[in-house]
Amino acid sequence: MQQFSFLLFLLCSTLLTSVKALNILVPGGTGTIAKELFPVLSSHKITVLTRNAFLAATPTRVSSDFGHLGSSFLSANPHVSLRDWDGGDLLDIVGQDWMGWQQDTLPKADIILNLVGGGYTEQRVMATERLVRESLSFAPTDVAFITVSPTEEDIKVHSKGMYPTKLKRLQLCEDMVTQNCRGETYCLRCDMFDTKALCEQICEVVGKIEKSKE
Structure with missing residues (x-):
């Protein structure tokens, strides 16, 4: 794993020659992808929106219901911070300090990187709608929006019975972003099972956005 992370760092560092540190807002950034990606983006400020910031920062994972980065990871990556938010579902709020997340995070965001719910449950749709709606009210007009989704083949193989439903949700989320942002x-x-390639794709896009803001 350490060798993989080092190689990813070398590959992505050729794409990221940062002149200006960007503020990257990452809803759902408490999983495997985040743990590999965030160290590579160390020249930027990353704010993770999570439904339970307390549990995401504990030394060991205490619940499989919520994402987890861990205290040691956060100590090793001081450019990463956590912020509670509602996750798009006001009827199922679990964080203690979620109010005001829009005003605290969106006005200074350069990039919104949506990593919520790779399984494409209804939660992903609600979260995307919430992000798009609030960004129109609070984020700068030039904020860039990146959505990360599985391929159709991935959905077909790993969610056979739910393939039409999940594909429809995926397309709905992408349409909300492209048609409104x-x-x-x-x-x-x-x-989604090739973390190295996925992180390289994200780094390439972040590099393009960096250049556009120079």
Whole structure:
């Protein structure tokens, strides 16, 4: 794993020659992808929106219901911070300090990187709608929006019975972003089981956005 992370760092560092540190807002950034990606983006400020920031930061994972980065990871990556939010579902709020997340995070965001719910449950749809709606009210007009989604083949193989439903949700989320957001939008379809390639794709897009803001 350490060798993989080092190689990813070398590959992505050739794509990211940062002149200006960007503020990257990452809803759902408490999983495997985040743990591999965030160290590579160390020249930027990353704010993770999570439904339970307390549990995401505990030394060991205490619940499989919520994402987890861990205290040691956060200590090793001081450019990463956590912020509670409602996750798009006001009827199922679990964080203690979720109010005001829009005002605290969106006005200074350069990039919104949506990693919520790779399984494409209804939660992903609600979260995407919430992000798009609130970004129109609070984010700068040039904020870039990146969605990361599985390929159709991934959905077909791993969610056979739910394939039509999940594909419809995926397309709905992408349409919400491309049809409503005012800045640059990037809808990535990735092999969710190839973390290295996925992180490279994200780094490439972040590099493009960096250049556009110089």
